[in-house]
Amino acid sequence: MVRLPRGVSVKFEHANGELRAEIDRDQVMQVLTNLVNNAIDAMPNGGTLTLRTAADDRNIRIQVADTGTGIPPENRKKVFEPFFTTKGAGKGTGLGLSVTYGIVKMHHGDIKLESNADPAGGPTGTTFTVTLPRAPRPGGDEARRS
Ligand SMILES: Nc1ncnc2c1ncn2[C@@H]1O[C@H](COP(=O)(O)OP(=O)(O)OP(=O)(O)O)[C@@H](O)[C@H]1O
Ligand SMILES: [Mg+2]
Numbered sequence: 631m632v633r634l635p636r637g638v639s640v641k642f643e644h645a646n647g648e649l650r651a652e653i654d655r656d657q658v659m660q661v662l663t664n665l666v667n668n669a670i671d672a673m674p675n676g677g678t679l680t681l682r683t684a685a686d687d688r689n690i691r692i693q694v695a696d697t698g699t700g701i702p703p704e705n706r707k708k709v710f711e712p713f714f715t716t717k718g719a720g721k722g723t724g725l726g727l728s729v730t731y732g733i734v735k736m737h738h739g740d741i742k743l744e745s746n747a748d749p750a751g752g753p754t755g756t757t758f759t760v761t762l763p764r765a766p767r768p769g770g771d772e773a774r775r776s
Contacts, residue, residue, distance in 0.1 A: 631659070631663055632663060632666050632667060632670065633682070633772035634670070635673075635676075636676070636775075637673075637677070638670055638673055638676055638677060638678070638679055639676075639677075639678050639679070640678075640679045640680075640681070640776055641678060641679070641681070642680075642681050643680060643681070643682040643683070644682075644683045645683050645684045645685055646660050647685075649683055649685045649690040649764070650690075650764065650765040650767075651737075651762040651763060651764060651765050651767045652712075652737075652763075653762065654736075654737070654738060656693070656734045657733045657736070657760075658737070660691070660729070660730075661666050661730045661733050661734060662694070662758060662761060664726040664727065664729065664730045665694040665730065665760075666681075666694060666756050667726065668696075668727070668758075669694055669696035669698065669725060669727065669756070671698075671717065671722075672696050672698025672700075672755075672756060673696055673697065673699075673735070674697050675700040677696060677697075677698055677755070678697045679694070679695070680693070680694075680695040680698070681682055681694060681695075682695065683691070683762060687762055687764070688763065689739075689762060689763055689764055690761055690762050690763045690764050691760065691761050691762075692736060692759070692760045692762070693756075693757055693758065693759050693760075694699065694703075694749075694757070694758045695755065695756070695757040696755050696756055696757075697704025697753060697754070697755040698754065698755055698756060699745065699747060699754060700745045700746045700747030700748070700750075700754040700755055700756055700774060701745040701747055701756055703747075704748040706743060708729050709743070710730075710731045710741075711724075711728060712724065712725060712728040712729050712731070713725065713728075714727075714728075734760055737762050737763075738762075739760060739761050739762040739763065739771075740760075740761045740762050741758060741759065741760050741761070742758070742761075743756060743759070744757045744759075745757070747776050748768070771776065
């Protein structure tokens with residue numbers, strides 16, 4: 631669904647085992663599309679996009695990481711606000727992450743970011759982590775209890 635520009639390479643790092651969450655497929659696809667498009671926009675000179683999955687007992691985690699410009703500290707709180715954009719007129723609406731946030735919250739999940747925008751502090755880039763509650767295993771303890 632996303633056009634990958636020349637110079638951007640993609641890595642997949644998937645956790646072993648079956649990670650199941652109850653999701654609205656279209657909505658979560660929209661979340662991933664938004665995060666991937668942002669990651670690509672942040673790497674105008676190329677870089678690496680990494681899609682990672684992981685889980686603990688309660689949650690599954692999906693990470694979208696880029697080696698792009700990073701998000702300066704003063705913007706980190708604002709990026710989830712509707713209409714906040716640093717992209718030029720006619721380019722970004724600033725709605726991507728606010729819609730993303732809403733969808734994740736509807737799924738009883740959470741979204742967090744880690745970023746470095748200062749080359750003096752090491753490689754720049756941003757990682758968004760989406761956490762979603764793990765679906766009970768069929769026949770598992772949770773399923774039996776309910
Ligand atoms: N991976 C990222 N790297 C650097 N900055 C980012 C990243 N993701 C989001 N941002 C910053 O957060 C702002 C808001 O992102 P958001 O997705 O909500 O809107 P947008 O991408 O500007 O526009 P739209 O998604 O509506 O086309 C961006 O303009 C950018 O400044
Ligand atoms: Mg966006």
